[in-house]
Amino acid sequence: MSTDDVVTVRGLVKTFGAVRALDGLDLAVAPGEVHGFLGPNGAGKSTTLRVLLGLVRADAGSVRLLGGDPWHDATRLHGRLAYLPGDVSLWPGLTGGQCLDVLAAARGGLVESRRRELVERFDLDPTKRARDYSKGNRQKVALVAALAADAELLLLDEPTAGLDPLMERTFQDVVHERRADGVTVLLSSHLMAEVEALADRVSIIRHGRTVTTGSLADLRRHTRTTVHAVTSTEPTGLRAVTGVADLVIEPAGPHTDVRFSVDADHLDDAVGRLHAARLHTLTVQPPSLDTLFLRSYDSDAPGAPPDDGAHAGRVDDSIPEVDGRHRAGRGAR
Amino acid sequence: MTGLGPLLRIRWRTMRRSALVWVLALVGTMAATAVSVAELYDTPTKVQTYADAIATDALVAVNGRVEGLDTLGGIVQDEFGFLAAFLMPLLGVGLVTAATRREEESGRLEQLLAGRVDRRAPVLASLVVVVVTVVVTMVGFAVSLVAAGVPTEGSVLYSLSLGALALVFAALAALLAQVVLHARAVYGVALAVLAVAYVFRGVGDVRGWWVVWLSPLGWAERTAPFGEPRWWVLLVPLVVAVLLAGAAVVLAARRDLGSALWRGGAGPERASTLLQRPLGLAWALQRGSFVGWLVGSTVLAAVMGSLAQEVVDALTGNPALEVYISLGDDPADGFLAMVVLYLAILGIGYVVQALGILRQEETEGRLEPQLAGTVARTRWLGAHLGVVLAGLVVILGASSAVLGLTSASVTGVGSVWPVVGAGLAYVPAVIVVAGLAAALFGLLPRGYVAAWGVFGGVTFIAFLGAGLQMPQWLLDVSPTTHVGTPPQGDVSGVALAVLVVVAAALTAAGVVGFRRRDVPRG
Numbered sequence: 001m002s003t004d005d006v007v008t009v010r011g012l013v014k015t016f017g018a019v020r021a022l023d024g025l026d027l028a029v030a031p032g033e034v035h036g037f038l039g040p041n042g043a044g045k046s047t048t049l050r051v052l053l054g055l056v057r058a059d060a061g062s063v064r065l066l067g068g069d070p071w072h073d074a075t076r077l078h079g080r081l082a083y084l085p086g087d088v089s090l091w092p093g094l095t096g097g098q099c100l101d102v103l104a105a106a107r108g109g110l111v112e113s114r115r116r117e118l119v120e121r122f123d124l125d126p127t128k129r130a131r132d133y134s135k136g137n138r139q140k141v142a143l144v145a146a147l148a149a150d151a152e153l154l155l156l157d158e159p160t161a162g163l164d165p166l167m168e169r170t171f172q173d174v175v176h177e178r179r180a181d182g183v184t185v186l187l188s189s190h191l192m193a194e195v196e197a198l199a200d201r202v203s204i205i206r207h208g209r210t211v212t213t214g215s216l217a218d219l220r221r222h223t224r225t226t227v228h229a230v231t232s233t234e235p236t237g238l239r240a241v242t243g244v245a246d247l248v249i250e251p252a253g254p255h256t257d258v259r260f261s262v263d264a265d266h267l268d269d270a271v272g273r274l275h276a277a278r279l280h281t282l283t284v285q286p287p288s289l290d291t292l293f294l295r296s297y298d299s300d301a302p303g304a305p306p307d308d309g310a311h312a313g314r315v316d317d318s319i320p321e322v323d324g325r326h327r328a329g330r331g332a333r
Numbered sequence: 334m335t336g337l338g339p340l341l342r343i344r345w346r347t348m349r350r351s352a353l354v355w356v357l358a359l360v361g362t363m364a365a366t367a368v369s370v371a372e373l374y375d376t377p378t379k380v381q382t383y384a385d386a387i388a389t390d391a392l393v394a395v396n397g398r399v400e401g402l403d404t405l406g407g408i409v410q411d412e413f414g415f416l417a418a419f420l421m422p423l424l425g426v427g428l429v430t431a432a433t434r435r436e437e438e439s440g441r442l443e444q445l446l447a448g449r450v451d452r453r454a455p456v457l458a459s460l461v462v463v464v465v466t467v468v469v470t471m472v473g474f475a476v477s478l479v480a481a482g483v484p485t486e487g488s489v490l491y492s493l494s495l496g497a498l499a500l501v502f503a504a505l506a507a508l509l510a511q512v513v514l515h516a517r518a519v520y521g522v523a524l525a526v527l528a529v530a531y532v533f534r535g536v537g538d539v540r541g542w543w544v545v546w547l548s549p550l551g552w553a554e555r556t557a558p559f560g561e562p563r564w565w566v567l568l569v570p571l572v573v574a575v576l577l578a579g580a581a582v583v584l585a586a587r588r589d590l591g592s593a594l595w596r597g598g599a600g601p602e603r604a605s606t607l608l609q610r611p612l613g614l615a616w617a618l619q620r621g622s623f624v625g626w627l628v629g630s631t632v633l634a635a636v637m638g639s640l641a642q643e644v645v646d647a648l649t650g651n652p653a654l655e656v657y658i659s660l661g662d663d664p665a666d667g668f669l670a671m672v673v674l675y676l677a678i679l680g681i682g683y684v685v686q687a688l689g690i691l692r693q694e695e696t697e698g699r700l701e702p703q704l705a706g707t708v709a710r711t712r713w714l715g716a717h718l719g720v721v722l723a724g725l726v727v728i729l730g731a732s733s734a735v736l737g738l739t740s741a742s743v744t745g746v747g748s749v750w751p752v753v754g755a756g757l758a759y760v761p762a763v764i765v766v767a768g769l770a771a772a773l774f775g776l777l778p779r780g781y782v783a784a785w786g787v788f789g790g791v792t793f794i795a796f797l798g799a800g801l802q803m804p805q806w807l808l809d810v811s812p813t814t815h816v817g818t819p820p821q822g823d824v825s826g827v828a829l830a831v832l833v834v835v836a837a838a839l840t841a842a843g844v845v846g847f848r849r850r851d852v853p854r855g
Contacts, residue, residue, distance in 0.1 A: 053705045056851040075709045083705040089698035091618070092515070094604070101604030102614055106706030127599040131514070142702070155705075 012061035023208035036199030082149035086157035090130035097126025103145035235277035336450030340458035360473030367481035400560025425503030432459035433510035491558035497570035504577035514593035626683035630732035638739025677759035755819030761832035762812035768839030775846030
């Protein structure tokens with residue numbers, strides 16, 4: 001965690017009455033990165049963003065945003081960021097175009113050329129009254145207002161809620177462009193695929209705490225590749241390869257059916273052994289963050305579904321320790 | 334009808350609290366009025382004094398032409414007349430709107446109709462709950478009247494006529510909910526109908542015109558419960574209510590969900606520079622309620638002002654009336670003072686409703702993105718408070734000017750400026766309530782509804798304080814008491830200054846609270 005981070009949150013606590021919405025949350029967003037902020041519903045994502053905006057006051061912990069204190073310097077800092085709330089609500093009597101301008105004006109305006117371009121790309125009719133918009137169209141109005149802003153930091157709370165896949169794609173393209181312009185993005189979401197497509201780094205939170213955080217590459221390295229092969233002879237020495245687990249070798253007619261999972265660093269070694277046994281077919285499933293994501297959520301949820309065989313018993317292994325902020329797996333199953 | 338049972342349970346569960354509040358408030362007011370009247374007018378002589386004094390066109394315009402004013406029940410009907418004329422229709426409109434078009438707007442109706450529910454069941458269930466509420470209210474009315482010593486037959490007929498009035502407006506709201514797109518529009522049209530009904534009843538009563546019979550308020554009055562009772566008149570509102578409700582149910586079965594007769598077309602593509610400023614947005618959000626209250630208060634002022642000549646005639650020939658309205662230099666002054674106080678009450682209604690929009694912005698999630706911009710909390714709040722204050726000055730100034738103009742033109746004496754001065758003299762009193770509303774928004778946002786309670790209390794004291802001879806300490810609770818009775822009485826500059834200071838202190842508390850609290854606070 002460097003001092004010039006755009007967002008630095010340490011040990012953040014916020015309670016609403018008896019509910020502890022944030023319980024020692026940590027978060028660091030570096031300049032120029034797209035940071036995925038993942039968590040299930042009710043994990044505290046929106047509350048964290050509200051604290052970052054000075055809308056809600058932290059009970060404990062330290063919060064820095066763009067080098068300032070979000071509560072005391074709220075309006076000064078807000079000129080440098082744009083925010084998309086999780087629950088978009090527009091003024092029913094105004095048109096979409098008017099709402100867009102009003103939302104943008106609240107943060108100090110937008111880039112005209114970008115507004116025109118984004119209205120076009122998101123296929124928005126700005127002359128319609130907001131009350132007549134569908135949920136997706138309301139979302140688009142707020143999205144354009146945020147994305148057309150000339151901001152250093154974008155705080156996006158579940159930005160693609162209600163968008164169709166085509167518009168989701170457009171959204172991803174625009175975020176890539178903004179990132180290329182040097183804009184930092186904090187992207188809150190519960191959709192792994194969206195974060196995987198956009199984020200450089202990811203923080204996963206649950207029950208108001210950070211479960212894990214790290215770059216996508218880090219996380220990928222710590223997820224496992226599943227391998228399914230059919231070989232002519234039984235492969236030897238696989239059990240001895242470091243990193244191989246869940247090994248199942250079964251005869252399948254004249255061939256041998258082999259299944260196992262392996263971490264990224266030892267994939268080459270393992271596949272070498274298969275090769276030596278003369279490969280017939282080979283299916284390699286790339287590491288999916290979904291698995292990691294689900295596991296981070298589930299690990300002490302009561303009544304969680306039993307694991308599929310491939311990953312049984314390796315919950316703790318699958319969660320990487322990055323930046324010494326490993327929190328999951330305590331008392332897991 | 335499929336699904337009527339479950340719908341009734343849902344409506345009962347969601348409406349019972351507001352229904353209970355209505356029943357308690359209405360029956361409480363009626364009981365208080367009846368008991369006070371019974372205590373004050375405990376001899377036939379005193380009752381006769383009241384009858385002599387009140388049977389003048391001025392009060393007939395306000396409270397209605399009550400038959401049987403020389404009875405205890407007649408006095409209660411007269412004292413309760415103005416409040417009843419607004420509260421009973423509001424009971425019907427408020428409950429029905431919340432249960433019909435608001436449910437449809439929020440999308441909850443869609444979810445219900447996706448179940449095994451007849452399309453007619455939701456509106457029918459809402460009407461049933463309102464009917465039950467009205468029946469309970471009527472029983473409460475009748476019991477409190479009889480307990481205060483009013484004859485049983487008159488009490489029952491009077492209670493029934495008030496209940497029928499509420500049902501007419503409930504059915505009207507149910508029909509409107511099928512044809513307009515938004516709950517606010519249902520309120521708007523229903524209140525406009527009520528205003529027209531009030532004008533027809535007022536003018537008709539004073540001039541003896543048949544237009545009284547076009548007004549639901551006139552139907553309630555013409556049952557004459559304390560004169561020569563006309564039970565058959567009850568049929569008029571009941572038939573009208575059944576027809577309106579029937580039309581609502583039929584329409585509900587035939588129309589598309591979420592549809593309306595009138596929808597707005599395309600609008601401007603860009604926001605004006607003004608709209609992009611906090612002040613401009615505040616104005617855009619407040620405009621609707623401002624225009625509504627402005628129209629309402631100027632219409633009331635015009636109607637009252639045009640009746641000033643009748644008042645002057647009555648006054649010069651009836652010394653007994655001086656008990657209620659004493660003569661000043663201008664014989665119409667006492668009457669004007671009363672109307673100006675009513676205009677101030679409307680001003681209080683305006684500020685409470687207008688500042689309620691702030692809370693609505695917060696709970697509906699539109700405040701958050703604004704404060705996430707460079708707009709400081711104080712600037713946002715200041716813009717709204719400024720718009721509301723300016724709106725109040727315009728409403729009181731314009732309506733009192735209309736009152737002065739119409740009154741001067743029909744009587745040929747007096748001038749406009751003292752009346753405008755009188756209207757504006759109430760601004761400090763009204764902003765005390767505005768300050769209280771701002772303080773609630775800043776410090777206890779969830780308790781904002783208490784501001785409506787304050788409005789109700791002030792209205793109660795203003796309308797019934799003099800007639801019921803309330804103790805001075807109770808009168809002093811209301812800020813309007815401290816203004817005096819302009820243009821008739823003297824206005825104390827010190828009192829106005831104190832009111833301004835109180836208002837400023839309350840507003841400051843609200844601003845400080847708002848700066849410190851979490852947004853949104855649920």
